[in-house]
Amino acid sequence: MFGYERTDDxxxxxxxDVRWLSNGVGGGYERxxxxxxxxxxxxxxRTDLTDYVAExxxxxxxxxxxxxxxxxxxxxxARAGTVEAVVTAxxxxxxxxxxPGSSTIDAPNRPDGGFEPGTVNVFVGxxxxxxxxxxxxxxxxxVEAKTATLLETVGCTGTTSDxxxxxxxxxxxxxxxxxxxxxxxxxxxxxxRDALCAALDSRYGGSPPDPVTTAEGAETTGAATVFRP
Numbered sequence: 001m002f003g004y005e006r007t008d009d010x011x012x013x014x015x016x017d018v019r020w021l022s023n024g025v026g027g028g029y030e031r032x033x034x035x036x037x038x039x040x041x042x043x044x045x046r047t048d049l050t051d052y053v054a055e056x057x058x059x060x061x062x063x064x065x066x067x068x069x070x071x072x073x074x075x076x077x078a079r080a081g082t083v084e085a086v087v088t089a090x091x092x093x094x095x096x097x098x099x100p101g102s103s104t105i106d107a108p109n110r111p112d113g114g115f116e117p118g119t120v121n122v123f124v125g126x127x128x129x130x131x132x133x134x135x136x137x138x139x140x141x142x143v144e145a146k147t148a149t150l151l152e153t154v155g156c157t158g159t160t161s162d163x164x165x166x167x168x169x170x171x172x173x174x175x176x177x178x179x180x181x182x183x184x185x186x187x188x189x190x191x192x193r194d195a196l197c198a199a200l201d202s203r204y205g206g207s208p209p210d211p212v213t214t215a216e217g218a219e220t221t222g223a224a225t226v227f228r229p
Contacts, residue, residue: 032063
């Protein structure tokens with residue numbers, strides 16, 4: 001589905017008038033011929049992210065843009081059926097969520113204060129054409145697959161800076177839904193799982209860390225008031 005341009009600090013996905021939904025810089029729905037995964041330098045503290053992205057892209061076409069501390073040399077792709085996924089993965093800033101009554105996950109902490117690039121960025125594209133609601137469902141499906149894979153492999157639900165972008169072509173075979181029981185959703189789950197596992201393997205050499213004991217992140221705390229409607 002995509003063409004690719006890659007350097008160590010930029011991966012550009014090239015498509016023709018792809019309809020995107022993302023929670024990256026700018027976020028929301030948009031149509032573009034490109035999407036970007038940008039590696040930021042150590043100590044990055046810019047908050048004017050729209051300006052930063054414009055500076056980094058220069059004359060390249062704008063589009064959904066995700067930021068990470070992980071080198072793009074660790075990006076991995078997976079393709080199944082009409083779906084393609086691209087993932088970079090680092091878990092130095094994990095997010096954990098314990099469930100009352102279950103075994104407790106220790107709060108993540110990193111005593112040495114060292115820098116290890118974090119963030120899990122996921123791009124998913126399909127050659128099927130989805131409505132806006134279908135793109136939103138595809139984003140939810142991708143996040144679910146990412147979370148399930150991370151729980152199984154490294155024991156966290158994600159990191160504090162994860163981002164996802166999902167896209168579809170404007171003139172493909174229509175598909176109204178993209179949940180886990182649909183062909184698009186099933187393929188997305190397989191692609192996200194396999195690309196994420198490969199990206200973790202590349203980043204950590206086959207031995208991913210135990211982020212809840214070696215990293216600094218966030219443990220969800222507190223409790224909500226539960227009531228019957």
